[in-house]
Amino acid sequence: MxxxxxxxxxxxxxxxxxxxxxxxxxxxxxxxxxxxxxxxxxxxxxxxxxxxxxxxxxxxxxxxxxxxxxxxxxxxxxxxxxxxxxxxxxxxxxxxxxxxxxxxxxxxxxxxxxxxxxxxxxxxxxxxxxxxxxxxxxxxxxxxxxxxxxxxxxxxxxxxxxxxxxxxxxxxxxxxxxxxxxxxxxxxxxxxxxxxxxxxxxxxxxxxxxxxxxxxxxLQNWKYVLFLIIMILFWTAFNQLYYSFGIFIDQWIDTTQVYNGLHNVWPWLAETIGENGSINAVSMTSMDSFFIIVFQLMVSAFVMRFRPLAAMMGGILVLSGGLGLMFSTQSGWLILLGVLIFALGEMGSSPKFTEYVGKIAPADQKALYMGTSFLPIAAAHKIAGWLSGDFYEGISDKYFLLHKEVAKRGLQFPAEYSETFTKNDFFSQAAEKMNMSQTELTHYLWQNYHPSNIWMVFSGIAVAAVVFLWLYNRFIVGQK
CATH class of the missing domain: 1.20.1250.20 (MFS general substrate transporter like domains)
Structure with a gap:
């Protein structure tokens, strides 16, 4: 038909x-x-x-x-x-x-x-x-x-x-x-x-x-439970698109080059989503869905030739590379490339997760298995929240790192404990006291505190999911 x-x-x-x-x-x-x-x-x-x-x-x-x-x-x-x-x-x-x-x-x-x-x-x-x-x-x-x-x-x-x-x-x-x-x-x-x-x-x-x-x-099926536990790793890494990526762009990335490039091609669009010659974090993050709309059919046609577990492993590995680019550079164009790679990995792995659950479920329990496939997603959101909280802050939050630098230099901010003293006030006054512009201070913190190191954590979690899926496929699925 x-x-x-x-x-x-x-x-x-x-x-x-x-x-x-x-x-x-x-x-x-x-x-x-x-x-x-x-x-x-x-x-x-x-x-x-x-x-x-x-x-x-x-x-x-x-x-x-x-x-x-x-x-x-x-x-x-x-x-x-x-x-x-x-x-x-x-x-x-x-x-x-x-x-x-x-x-x-x-x-x-x-x-x-x-x-x-x-x-x-x-x-x-x-x-x-x-x-x-x-x-x-x-x-x-x-x-x-x-x-x-x-x-x-x-x-x-x-x-x-x-x-x-x-x-x-x-x-x-x-x-x-x-x-x-x-x-x-x-x-x-x-x-x-x-x-x-x-x-x-x-x-x-x-x-x-x-x-x-x-x-x-x-959940009496221990092989299935083990698979769901492994997939918690994947969804934890994946969810950093929502939990951490926007904040990372907002604090560290100058998107002026992306704005100028877009403005040369389509001025109206750049001016609609851009402000002060740059593109905000929400618009940058939305490109994940845009890439999925454009490329999903092509990716689906490509991965359909692979077994679900193999496609998942390949997709998650690609996604880990995307995460690496998204969190390791200050180049707006490289970050957009990272989002594209992330989206390609997402398209290759996420649908195959559902397909695999449906494939391994007993014929009379498919609805039950599909109903439990949400459990690793729920658990991963909780873990992703913790990972993007104090853990992320200690490595990559610009204001937290600035507090460390300020304490090291012994600088004082009397107004800091007033209700009207904002994060932006703190940053601008710190830049003044250090005789830097705000752009120079951001660059100084980037160079000396290496907030980009967070990419190794996020990508590492995704790679760990691939390794465990390979072991699962090799030693558990292969059991007679």
């Missing part, structure tokens, strides 16, 4: 569900890629001025819950109906984005992000289930391809627009996410059609308990 013939077979529920997914990813990634910078940025820019440790705790805990809770929220959606739970999820999202915008204390922002992630956990199981329910053997392959394309289109548009809105104010980023979720409320109310559900007389509590029993049943 031809591509056009397959496309014609999809009904309104399929297209509505995919459009909802696009706007949800638009809202989520537009917020999520900017969020770490919002948490740790200097308060005079409208950010919160938290430490990296606080940032890691907030993002790691919330994101882990986002991937763990669907085992419960999926049961709730099956029991109470998809449309009701979608509207509940969007109400939580919208109220959460509003709270993040108005709160400024660590505890309240922590609560607000957890609240948003609960909304995401209600949403996450529904749309993928809708795609499954609205496709069959003939249409499923292209149907899920369209679904993943929608994810990446939303994942690019959201941060791309957020990067432009940051020139105005942080609050416009949150308004954008609220507006995108508002579109989803309208789509759900007027176009979303509740799918048919099998009658289930059991209680909600019983369904939740059964879900946990099924997870426990799946």
């Amino acid at each position: 031809g591509f056009i013939a397959v496309i014609k077979k999809y009904n309104r529920s399929f297209w509505t569900s995919n459009t909802i997914e696009l706007f949800e990813r638009w809202a989520w990634y537009g917020f999520y890629l900017a969020f770490p910078i919002f948490l740790v940025g200097s308060t005079d820019t409208g950010a919160l001025g938290f430490t990296n440790g606080q940032k890691g705790a907030i993002m790691g805990t919330g994101s882990a819950l986002l991937y763990f809770l669907p085992v419960i929220t999926g049961s709730i959606a099956d029991k109470l109906g998809y449309k009701r739970i979608l509207l509940l999820a969007f109400a939580i999202y919208i109220s959460g984005f509003y709270m993040i915008n108005i709160f400024n204390s660590y505890e309240l922002v922590y609560f607000a992000f957890i609240w948003i992630c609960v909304g995401g956990a209600f949403f996450k199981p529904i749309i993928s289930a809708m795609v499954a329910k609205t496709t069959n053997e003939e249409t499923a392959s292209i149907g899920f391809g369209i679904f993943y394309m929608m994810i990446n289109i939303g994942g690019f548009i959201g941060p791309f627009i957020a990067g432009a809105l940051l020139k105005l104010s942080w609050e416009y980023v949150f308004y954008m996410s609220i507006a995108a979720m508002g579109v989803n409320v309208l789509l759900t109310l007027f176009l979303f059609k509740e799918p048919g559900r099998e009658k289930d007389d059991s209680s909600l509590l019983r369904n939740i308990v059964l879900a946990f029993k099924n997870i426990w049943l799946t």
